[in-house]
Amino acid sequence: MQTAINIICWLWAGWVAFNLLMVALVATALPVHQAHFDGFRARLPTWLPTLLTADEIAAVTSHxxxxxxxxxxxxNLMLRCLFLNPGARRRRRQELEADDYAVANGHGCHMASALRKLSNHPDDIFRAERLERM
Ligand SMILES: [Zn+2]
Structure with missing residues (x-):
């Protein structure tokens, strides 16, 4: 019985280490294809200034x-370590929370215009319309 518990603990520790490694990999080694927060800092692709104004870049950074x-x-990392999928619904809610943070910092209209320039995905159009109503 004790051996089985030890094996389960080691497997779980390996799973946690794998997930931490993935966060570190995204933060250090992978190229930046889209704006995102890597767990340590906001990362923006080099092409972003060719599409967005300085105010829109500030809004994306605030988001x-x-x-x-x-x-x-x-x-999300903690959920994955517990074998729970963060899920699309949670991720959509997190995007809205990050949008609200940008609004609270005075970037609402520029975040909306940045979203309209960067994506035509229905979720992003919904977010842009929501930001324009705020
Ligand atoms: Zn986001």
Whole structure:
């Protein structure tokens, strides 16, 4: 019985280490294809200034800092370590929370215009319309 518990603990420790390694890999080694918060800092692709104004880039940065403020990367990591999928619904809610953070910091209209320029995904259009109503 004790051996089985030890094996389960080692397997879980390996799973946690794998997930931590993935966060570290995203933060250090992978190229930046889209704006995101990597758990440590907001990362923006180099092509972003060719599409967005300085105010829109500030809004996107504020949105990414909203992910940091709400600890989204770390709560999702914790869920994965517990074998729980963060899920699309939670991720959509986290995007809205990060948008609200940008609004609270005075970037609402520029975040909406950035979203309209960067994506035509229905979720992003919904977010842009929501930001425009705020
Ligand atoms: Zn986001």
């Amino acid at each position: 990414e800092n909203g992910h940091r403020h709400h600890l989204h990367v770390w709560t």
